[in-house]
Each structure stands twice: as C-alpha cells, then as structure tokens.
Amino acid sequence: MWIYNFGLALYAWVIRLIAPRHAKARLWSEGRRDLFERMAGTIDPGARIVWIHTASLGEFEQGRPIIERIRRERPEYKILVTFFSPSGYEIRKNYPGADYIFYLPIDTPANARRFLDIAHPEIAVFVKYEFWLNLLAELRRRSIRTYIVSAIFRRNSIFFRPYGGMWRQALETFDTLFVQNDESKSLLAELGFDNVVVAGDTRFDRVAEIAAAAKRIEIAERFKGGSRLFVAGSTWSPDEELLIRLMNDNPDIKFIVAPHEMDESRIARLMDETRGGALRYTACTDRTEYGDHQLLVLDTMGLLSSVYGYATWSYIGGGFGAGIHNTLEAATFGLPVAFGPNYLKFKEARDLVTLGAAKSVANYEELKQWFVPLRDNEEYRRKTSRVAKDYTTRHQGATGLIVKAIVR
Known part of the structure; x- marks a missing residue:
C-alpha cells in the first residue's frame, strides 16, 4: 500500500x-x-x-x-x-x-x-x-x-x-x-x-x-440543403487526412467535421485543402450562403450529438491514437459508422463491426471501399442503418x- x-x-x-x-x-x-x-x-x-x-x-x-x-x-x-x-x-x-x-x-x-x-x-x-x-x-x-x-x-x-x-x-x-x-x-x-x-x-x-431530445440545428439544416450529409465526429489529424481525400473524391456530398480539439492549424488545413469550399460554424450568420461550400467545420462544443441526426453516414475519430470516441451517438441515429484501427477495447465498436454496421479502416483505400457501396446502393445503406439502430435499441x-x- x-x-x-x-x-x-x-x-x-x-x-x-x-x-x-x-x-x-x-x-x-x-x-x-x-x-x-x-x-x-x-x-x-x-x-x-x-x-x-x-x-x-x-x-x-x-x-x-x-x-x-x-x-x-x-x-x-x-x-x-x-x-x-x-x-x-x-x-x-x-x-x-x-x-x-x-x-x-x-x-x-x-x-x-x-x-x-x-x-x-x-x-x-x-x-x-x-x-x-x-x-x-x-x-x-x-x-x-x-x-x-x-x-x-x-x-x-x-x-x-x-x-x-x-x-x-x-x-x-x-x-x-x-x-x-x-x-x-x-x-x-x-x-x-x-x-x-x-x-x-x-x-x-x-x-x-440524446437522440429523443435532439435539437434543431438551423445552420446544419441550411448547410445540408437537399444534399446528402457525411458527419465526422471527434476527429484528430490522422482521421482528417483521410477525410480530406474522401471529401475531394466526393464533391456532391456535404461534410460536417467536428474536431476533437479546436486546433487552429488543423482547422485551417481542413478548410484550405477541401477543394469544394469550407465554412466555420462560428462564422455563419443568417446571411451566409451555403450552396458553394462542401465542408462545415463544427468549431464549437455541444452540438455534435444533434448534428448526427442530419447525417446519412458517419465517421468517429480517435482510432489512430489512444482509441475511438463515442460510436453510439452516431449509431443510435441509424448511421453506418467507420473509424480507425484502435477500437478493440470498446465492446460496442466490436459488436457493430461484427454485425456489419461499422467498419474499421487502416488507410484511405479501406475507407473508400467502405463508403462507395453505402453511397451508391441505397438498399444496402438502409439495411446497414437498421442494423445500427436495432443494436442500440435492444441494449437499452x-x-x-x-x-x-x-x-x-
């Protein structure tokens, strides 16, 4: 002792x-x-x-x-x-x-x-x-x-x-x-x-x-418009390297990225390297025009769990470091989930991977292989979405x- x-x-x-x-x-x-x-x-x-x-x-x-x-x-x-x-x-x-x-x-x-x-x-x-x-x-x-x-x-x-x-x-x-x-x-x-x-x-x-009490996020709603939306939460630099490539390969998809820490150099990189144009959430006003921008950087706290409600797909950061962040906030909205390779100590992540509702990716090619079928095959995406939602419901x-x- x-x-x-x-x-x-x-x-x-x-x-x-x-x-x-x-x-x-x-x-x-x-x-x-x-x-x-x-x-x-x-x-x-x-x-x-x-x-x-x-x-x-x-x-x-x-x-x-x-x-x-x-x-x-x-x-x-x-x-x-x-x-x-x-x-x-x-x-x-x-x-x-x-x-x-x-x-x-x-x-x-x-x-x-x-x-x-x-x-x-x-x-x-x-x-x-x-x-x-x-x-x-x-x-x-x-x-x-x-x-x-x-x-x-x-x-x-x-x-x-x-x-x-x-x-x-x-x-x-x-x-x-x-x-x-x-x-x-x-x-x-x-x-x-x-x-x-x-x-x-x-x-x-x-x-x-959280899902039942999700708030209306007007900026996210206006940014999404009639497009499909990919939301990445609690991201770190290695996650953002993959996401920048995914954004640039999918110019017709809108993205919201919420960095885990508000590091100005990383935010600047996201905005500079996204060819489809980018905005910061905190810079948006009632007069902001969103049509020509592909990325919205969620540079504020407390909104991510509600923003997932606008998404079609999701990515959870941290898997290239100490471990992934909260996958359940995305899965409870029925979102297919991807994350980096360090996820094995998280039971819910292992379960979601086993069920096919989530995918661990080690590089950009694996992220792309996961995303493209979910992007192009609506029936497959809906099936994956139901699996994620059902998993979170039956464990309550x-x-x-x-x-x-x-x-x-």
Whole structure:
C-alpha cells in the first residue's frame, strides 16, 4: 500500500510542478485548492446524499442517466458528483442535474476520511472504473453502500495478477458490481465474487435520450440543403487526412467535421485543402450562403450529438491514437459508422463491426471501399442503418435496473 500512496503523492507533486506551464495540470491543481472548505460550506450536513464519481466526461455521460433517473424518481436525495479530470469537471461543473459538483481529492488516507466526513454519502456509485484504494477502504470501514456500474473487467487487468491482492480486496467494497458483459461476470466469479449483475451499459440509455431530445440545428439544416450529409465526429489529424481525400473524391456530398480539439492549424488545413469550399460554424450568420461550400467545420462544443441526426453516414475519430470516441451517438441515429484501427477495447465498436454496421479502416483505400457501396446502393445503406439502430435499441434498460437496485 505504501507504493500506491507514494505514487499518488509523486503524481500530485508533478502536477503542481508543471501547472504553471500546462493548462490542464493548472486546472487540476487549482480545482482542488481549498476543496474541503468549499465542500463544507456548500453541502447540507442533514441531506441524504447519493455520491456519484466519474473520472471524466465520458464516464459522466454513462452516469448521467442514473443521476437523472434518481433526481426524477427519488427527489428526497441530493446528488453529489465528483470528477478526477478537468476535461470532465470544467465542462459539467454547472450541470443542473446535480446538487453539488466537485473535484475528487487526491486519494490519501487523510483525504478519504475528510472527504467522507463532509460528503456523508448514504450511497456511493463509481462509474465504470477508478478504484481509489483509500477511499474504498474508508467506505468499507463506514459500511456505506457502494456500487460500481457499467464496469468491464479483462483477464489482463491488475485484479487477476499475482500481485493484485490489494486491488482484489478493494472489490470487496462493492455491495453489487453492475458489469457490461458475461465475460466480466465470469472473471469476477473466478475471484469468488457472486454479487455481480450483468446490467449492460448505461450509455445506450443516454444516447437514446440524446437522440429523443435532439435539437434543431438551423445552420446544419441550411448547410445540408437537399444534399446528402457525411458527419465526422471527434476527429484528430490522422482521421482528417483521410477525410480530406474522401471529401475531394466526393464533391456532391456535404461534410460536417467536428474536431476533437479546436486546433487552429488543423482547422485551417481542413478548410484550405477541401477543394469544394469550407465554412466555420462560428462564422455563419443568417446571411451566409451555403450552396458553394462542401465542408462545415463544427468549431464549437455541444452540438455534435444533434448534428448526427442530419447525417446519412458517419465517421468517429480517435482510432489512430489512444482509441475511438463515442460510436453510439452516431449509431443510435441509424448511421453506418467507420473509424480507425484502435477500437478493440470498446465492446460496442466490436459488436457493430461484427454485425456489419461499422467498419474499421487502416488507410484511405479501406475507407473508400467502405463508403462507395453505402453511397451508391441505397438498399444496402438502409439495411446497414437498421442494423445500427436495432443494436442500440435492444441494449437499452441498464439504468432502470441499476437505480431500482441501489435506491431502495
């Protein structure tokens, strides 16, 4: 355990060291300054608290259906949400569905005790992962009902290693482990855990809610006009290299590209190298003429999930780097999906590929081979679209099962 505590202390020291010249590290450090004082001045000591911890934005979106179901069905509870990463906290710090939103303190034994003294949760929920050993030990000591939801366990993870004893002990904290698949349940059974429920992934419920509440995006609607539209979301530079070629080979197709980060040099490259002409979303006005432009760069946040509703095909970025981004937001609209080769750790992406609703591409030729049949054969495109939509529909329901079990 001392190695774990030393590692966290070293991590926090490095973050503070680089914070003056690293924006994300600075947010991480500043967001935890006077954290306990701010918590104590905000959290009602008499409230019944459900604490939901999410590592970052993606895990928050998984936890969000649970938060909103509890808020709607059990209003006697107050919701506390914590984030580890600035990329989640800074975007959702004003989320109206929670009563209290804070960073999670660094996981030292003293911080764990102080955090739980102030937060006094009746129920604790961890979304997908993040096993903070001191916090989990303190939750066990206090007999606070604790759950993990939408979790996935793999054979090569630390829990199944000879030296993973303290991590296996951490799993004893959870009253129930709600996992995504049968493989996770089988692996946990090997460790002697029988309090495991295959509930599925709450993201399916979340994307269904997003699709049902999709906003009208007037600029996207006017840009599309009577053309067919290809939407590429959360793209990085290697994705954009392929997309530029695809755009230039298909001048009669409109494209909306939403970069994962608003890097001005990459946006400039997209606009300069697209021969059909390009516009930035933030530069569009009521007087903008869209007819002579093939590309709209979505250089703003919060609209992509609704923009998918205007599309005929989609591409998800990240597959040439650490891993693809959210495929379900596109698939729930019944869109055929393509992405780069790094997708194997994402179950839904593997499922969509197996079903034929998605395609992994390693280069432009493979992207072209995927796209051309879907472009030229409407019956084939419609069939692929139905497969994608049906997949997302039949995997809904995890949220109701989980909330019914934990808030009783």
